[in-house]
Amino acid sequence: MGEQADGEFGTPVLGDFDDPLRSGRRCVVTLSAREMNVQRSGYQSREVMQLVDCIGCQVTGHELSVYFYPFGKSWPQAGTARQRLVLRFKAENDEMARRWAWMVRERSRHELPAQDGCRYGLLPQPCRALVLVNPQGGSGQALSIFHNQVKKMLMEADIQYTLLVTDKQNHARDLMRTAELSQWDIVVILSGDGLIFEVINGLMERADWRDAIQKPLAILPGGSGNALASSINNYSRFPPVTGNNLLLNCTFLLCKGLISPMDLMSVTTVSGHRLFSFLSVSWGFVSDVDIESERLRLIGGARFTLGTLWRLASLRVYRGKVAYLPLEAKIDSSPNSQQFTTGTNGPKDTLLVPLDQPVPSHWTLVEEEELVLVLGVCQTHLGEDFICAPAALLSDGIIHLIVVKAGISRSALLSLFLAMEKGTHLQVQNPHVLYIQTRAFRLVPHSTKGYMTVDGERVECGPIQAQVHHQLGRVISG
Numbered sequence: 001m002g003e004q005a006d007g008e009f010g011t012p013v014l015g016d017f018d019d020p021l022r023s024g025r026r027c028v029v030t031l032s033a034r035e036m037n038v039q040r041s042g043y044q045s046r047e048v049m050q051l052v053d054c055i056g057c058q059v060t061g062h063e064l065s066v067y068f069y070p071f072g073k074s075w076p077q078a079g080t081a082r083q084r085l086v087l088r089f090k091a092e093n094d095e096m097a098r099r100w101a102w103m104v105r106e107r108s109r110h111e112l113p114a115q116d117g118c119r120y121g122l123l124p125q126p127c128r129a130l131v132l133v134n135p136q137g138g139s140g141q142a143l144s145i146f147h148n149q150v151k152k153m154l155m156e157a158d159i160q161y162t163l164l165v166t167d168k169q170n171h172a173r174d175l176m177r178t179a180e181l182s183q184w185d186i187v188v189i190l191s192g193d194g195l196i197f198e199v200i201n202g203l204m205e206r207a208d209w210r211d212a213i214q215k216p217l218a219i220l221p222g223g224s225g226n227a228l229a230s231s232i233n234n235y236s237r238f239p240p241v242t243g244n245n246l247l248l249n250c251t252f253l254l255c256k257g258l259i260s261p262m263d264l265m266s267v268t269t270v271s272g273h274r275l276f277s278f279l280s281v282s283w284g285f286v287s288d289v290d291i292e293s294e295r296l297r298l299i300g301g302a303r304f305t306l307g308t309l310w311r312l313a314s315l316r317v318y319r320g321k322v323a324y325l326p327l328e329a330k331i332d333s334s335p336n337s338q339q340f341t342t343g344t345n346g347p348k349d350t351l352l353v354p355l356d357q358p359v360p361s362h363w364t365l366v367e368e369e370e371l372v373l374v375l376g377v378c379q380t381h382l383g384e385d386f387i388c389a390p391a392a393l394l395s396d397g398i399i400h401l402i403v404v405k406a407g408i409s410r411s412a413l414l415s416l417f418l419a420m421e422k423g424t425h426l427q428v429q430n431p432h433v434l435y436i437q438t439r440a441f442r443l444v445p446h447s448t449k450g451y452m453t454v455d456g457e458r459v460e461c462g463p464i465q466a467q468v469h470h471q472l473g474r475v476i477s478g
């Protein structure tokens with residue numbers, strides 16, 4: 001046994017190991033910048049593993065275990081699910097095993113250069129994570145999901161964790177507002193979108209919000225909607241998956257540790273309350289379905305399908321006004337420009353004026369006042385099977401505004417929602433459907449009755465406005 005290595009990062013390294021599973025047999029391992037190539041004695045073909053699929057290694061004495069999660073054969077669609085694959089080698093001594101573990105880890109980490117103004121980061125290794133689990137999220141399985149599926153992968157990737165099970169609403173928000181954040185490199189949220197909303201708003205309520213909101217977040221789906229987890233799966237160009245396969249992809253991303261900037265919306269409600277949103281501001285049909293289907297939480301994502309069919313059967317029309325800042329409008333960022341902010345924390349809303357003043361004259365008004373829904377979103381997905389803004393990106397600096405006007409037939413609305421499963425709804429021209437890209441918008445309902453939601457959480461129904469804050473937060477992505 002032995003090895004040939006010139007120590008230069010990226011140049012191929014050759015190692016001669018014992019095969020721990022077949023006594024007396026050898027395996028020659030070649031590690032290049034992108035691949036691990038294994039030639040076992042007695043076999044003609046080589047095993048070739050891509051380091052992009054590797055999440056880490058462990059060393060026990062002389063033995064080295066390397067963990068890969070490539071997309072593999074699965075049922076019913078081949079190639080859409082990751083499979084766990086462990087390669088084990090017995091080195092000459094523990095020093096050689098440790099050196100190989102270090103080389104495999106280093107070559108499996110892929111830093112990204114800055115692109116289109118986006119600065120990417122990498123989690124440190126080893127890494128310290130706070131894992132927040134909502135035991136009530138979705139169908140109530142989040143804690144067992146952590147113990148049965150997530151924990152093992154964190155250990156394989158050398159992520160040390162502190163587990164915190166939330167015991168009531170706002171537990172995570174209070175913790176994020178007051179905790180000493182430097183003890184963790186990342187905050188992992190295993191829940192639905194509700195807990196992410198709490199974490200972001202807790203961080204933004206701190207006096208040191210500017211640094212706090214830069215703490216990387218990782219999203220593992222454990223709720224009924226899982227909009228951000230599904231969107232990140234999509235941005236990472238993984239095949240569209242739900243349930244366990246979505247969890248596996250998101251945990252894989254956490255183990256790879258690539259950090260991307262994320263836009264957040266600052267939302268001001270009628271009472272002057274300011275919230276930070278990573279997902280959506282919604283009024284009308286979609287928020288009705290979201291809130292009215294909450295009692296069906298135990299059936300998971302199917303609650304939205306049932307809720308949609310129920311609301312379609314008794315379609316409502318809402319009266320209100322929508323105005324938005326056209327994307328091409330020139331933004332005045334001079335010190336004398338109007339800058340508006342309601343709370344003490346958070347960046348100034350430079351594009352907005354107070355809700356009791358008319359919108360600026362260069363904003364556009366939507367003429368119709370009879371509406372079925374208004375939806376301003378920052379992510380592609382609103383649920384695992386619900387692609388609302390297919391063009392959205394994590395940090396495009398854009399709010400994707402969808403307005404459906406009254407007069408749309410039930411069958412056209414049903415087709416619209418069915419097409420959202422694939423995200424093809426905006427390809428069909430329908431005069432009742434407006435899709436607008438903007439940086440700020442205002443919605444003024446004529447009545448305070450009805451549901452209005454921010455990231456799926458109910459807020460007071462009344463005039464509301466939002467502006468995007470480009471790259472305010474950071475999240476694990478692919």
Ligand SMILES: Nc1ncnc2c1ncn2[C@@H]1O[C@H](COP(=O)(O)OP(=O)(O)OP(=O)(O)O)[C@@H](O)[C@H]1O
Pocket residue numbers: 134135136137138139166167168169170171191192193194195196198222223224225226227297456
């Ligand atoms: N231990 C707890 N008991 C009751 N509620 C909790 C607890 N921990 C957190 N919560 C609250 O549960 C609410 C719903 O959680 P979450 O959004 O994570 O799950 P979900 O509603 O099933 O998922 P989604 O938002 O994706 O539909 C959140 O508003 C959160 O504040």
